[in-house]
Amino acid sequence: MALALVVGVDGSDSSLAAVEWAVDEAARHRLPLRLVYSSLWERYEGVAPSGGVERPSEEVLADDLLGSAAERARRRNPEVKVSAEVVPEEAASALLREGHNASALVTGSRGRGELTGLLLGSVSLVVAARAHCPVIVVRGDKAGLAGTHERILLGAGESATSGEAVRFAFREAEARGCTLDVVRAWRCPAHDTEAHPLRAGEPAHDHEERASAALDALLRDPMVDHPGVRVRRHTVEGPARKVLLDRSAAADLLIVGAQRRHGTFGLQLGRVAHTLLHHAQCPVAIVPQQV
Numbered sequence: 209m210a211l212a213l214v215v216g217v218d219g220s221d222s223s224l225a226a227v228e229w230a231v232d233e234a235a236r237h238r239l240p241l242r243l244v245y246s247s248l249w250e251r252y253e254g255v256a257p258s259g260g261v262e263r264p265s266e267e268v269l270a271d272d273l274l275g276s277a278a279e280r281a282r283r284r285n286p287e288v289k290v291s292a293e294v295v296p297e298e299a300a301s302a303l304l305r306e307g308h309n310a311s312a313l314v315t316g317s318r319g320r321g322e323l324t325g326l327l328l329g330s331v332s333l334v335v336a337a338r339a340h341c342p343v344i345v346v347r348g349d350k351a352g353l354a355g356t357h358e359r360i361l362l363g364a365g366e367s368a369t370s371g372e373a374v375r376f377a378f379r380e381a382e383a384r385g386c387t388l389d390v391v392r393a394w395r396c397p398a399h400d401t402e403a404h405p406l407r408a409g410e411p412a413h414d415h416e417e418r419a420s421a422a423l424d425a426l427l428r429d430p431m432v433d434h435p436g437v438r439v440r441r442h443t444v445e446g447p448a449r450k451v452l453l454d455r456s457a458a459a460d461l462l463i464v465g466a467q468r469r470h471g472t473f474g475l476q477l478g479r480v481a482h483t484l485l486h487h488a489q490c491p492v493a494i495v496p497q498q499v
Contacts, residue, residue, distance in 0.1 A: 212242040212291070214310040216303050216331065219273035222316030226346040227277050229353060229491065230314040231284045233344075236383040239311055241281060243292040245274040246299040270294045300334040307339040312493075317347035336485055336494045337477035340468055342376055344461075344493045345485055352460055352490030358386040361459035361490075363393075363452045363480065364426055373465035373495040374426055378434040380461060380493075387438045390427060391455060393448035394419035412445070419443040449483040456488040468496040 215230045217223050227243065234241040247270040271294065278292040295302045307313050315336075318329040336343045351357060362377040364370055374390075381388035394415050420443050431439060444451045456462045464481050477485075477494070484492050 210237075210239050211309060211311040212240040213237070213312055213314060214242045214244060214303070214306045215314045216299065216316075216335070217243050217245045217274055217277045217292075218299070218316075219269075219277075220316060220318065222318045222329070222346070224277065224280065224316075225353065226314050226316040227281055228284055229344075229346045231281045231288055232355070233314070234288045235285050237311070237379075240289040240291065242306070242310070243274060243277050243281065243290065244302060244306055245270050245277075245292070245294050246297055246302040247294050248296060248298065267294075299331045303331070303335045304339055307335075307341040307343075310341050312342040312344055313339055314344045314346060317345055333477075333485065336481070337466075339494075340496055340498075342493055342495045344491055346491045347485075348456070348488060348490040352456070355384070355460040357458050357460045357490075358384070359459050360384065360386060360388045361452065361455055361462045362388060362390045363448060363462070363464040363484075364390050364423055365448070365465055365480070370426055370465045370497070372497045373463055373493075374430050376493065376495045377463045378430045378437055380463070381437045382434050384460070386460070387440060389440050389442065389455070389459070390423065391442045391444055391451060392419045392423045393444050393446055393451040395445060395447065416443050416445070448480045452480070452484060453487055453489075456484070456490050456492075459490045461491050461493060462488050463493045463495060465497050466494050468498050 213230055213234045215227050217227060230241060247266055274292045274294055278290050281288065281290045303313055313335060315332040317332060332345050336345055360377055360381045362373065377388055396412055396415050423441055423443060427439065452462060462484060464484060466477055466481050468476055481494055
């Protein structure tokens with residue numbers, strides 16, 4: 209049985225946009241959709257006076273918000289199988305646990321009650337930085353959310369972090385029937401002679417050729433496995449964060465890899481992924497690579 213696509217729901221406009229995006233994604237991949245609302249009201253249920261017939265207000269709110277989200281999903285596509293559950297746990301912890309049995313986790317870019325100045329909600333950031341399954345943070349402009357560009361953008365980093373991300377990107381492009389743009393950013397390390405003493409004097413084309421060779425190696429097997437996917441390769445000089453941000457305006461989904469080290473706690477998210485989650489103009493998928 210296919211693992212469900214799991215969406216974190218909290219009633220915010222951002223999470224409802226994530227639900228609608230996830231419905232379309234579930235339909236593309238023929239996956240069931242699971243909606244999860246995290247609530248801690250059960251912890252305090254015993255504090256309320258016994259014998260009352262009224263349900264705790266937080267329980268009512270949770271059921272109403274989750275029911276509304278589920279109905280919204282069913283209206284968007286009645287053929288997608290939708291389930292919903294209120295989970296008695298803190299939101300980030302609940303979604304990380306759900307990720308162990310999910311094809312991917314989907315969140316909005318900001319949750320209910322987040323400060324207006326925040327670019328990305330704390331729950332979405334923690335989940336993207338720690339989950340052991342792909343995490344898609346739904347953000348960006350209307351064109352990107354609607355998928356009208358018909359283009360997937362993959363940031364091809366080092367092979368140690370990109371293998372799973374590449375496979376994810378090819379499956380996504382195949383399901384959508386769209387073009388896959390694969391971008392490998394490169395820079396001349398002349399400014400960093402201590403870290404690269406032998407490369408500091410190399411001409412720019414040597415660095416570009418090295419980036420192109422790395423791209424060839426990364427794409428060789430996936431292109432054989434997915435011969436129907438249209439692939440456009442790009443080696444671009446510049447910081448990866450800026451290159452990918454600029455190109456996100458013309459993409460429906462931006463995909464990057466992230467390392468997950470066993471036994472390591474805290475946020476496991478590189479600078480490139482962190483920047484994209486805060487500023488990209490389309491949904492961003494963080495695909496973990498176990499190292």
